Amino acid sequence: MKDIKINQIEHAVRLILEAVGEDVEREGLLDTPRRVAKMYGELFSGLHEDPGKYFETIFHENHDGLVLVKDISFYSMCEHHLLPFFGRAHVAYIPEGGRVVGLSKLARAVETIARRPQLQERMTRIVADTIMEKLNPLGVAVVVEAEHMCMTMRGIKKPGSITVTTAVRGIFAEDKEAKNEVLARILK
Known part of the structure; x- marks a missing residue:
């Protein structure tokens, strides 16, 4: 996950939530941008791996x-x-x-x-x-x-x-x- 920019993803998720009209400061969403960013890091980890190994x-x-x-x-x-x-x-x-x-x-x-x-x-x-x-x-x-x-x-x-x-x-x-x-x- 070292090549994945977690902070950038977190910021983008925050912007998406705001754009759809959500309150990113409400309790249920406080940590959502970080959780989604970490999830994307995991889901896209194959981008930086060679399956041939x-x-x-x-x-x-x-x-x-x-x-x-x-x-x-x-x-x-x-x-x-x-x-x-x-x-x-x-x-x-x-x-x-x-x-x-x-x-x-x-x-x-x-x-x-x-x-x-x-x-x-x-x-x-x-x-x-x-x-x-x-x-x-x-x-x-x-x-x-x-x-x-x-x-x-x-x-x-x-x-x-x-x-x-x-x-x-x-x-x-x-x-x-x-x-x-x-x-x-x-x-x-």
């Missing part, structure tokens, strides 16, 4: 089949409205030459990438590209399913609507059968 330790295992971690829960923030979107990410890859990583590293990378203001499509792409770049697997498939509060709380007001985005690389992009097989495993 989780793939620096590689293990060599005689495994050439699919590695799939499903239902990685995450929270992120839509960059258009600064409202949350949340859901599950599913990450699959086929190792090349037995190069594998600890399973938790896939979830840690998702978490780091999620902690940025962004679009779901970008998040999905960055997860896939990072794994492809760092592990050089035969293929990567990432599916992200999320509910967006900008569609639930405002605008169209459709709670429960789920947006699904996919990114496929390597063999999953080149071989339709491989792509269909991995997506069927992820989405079942």
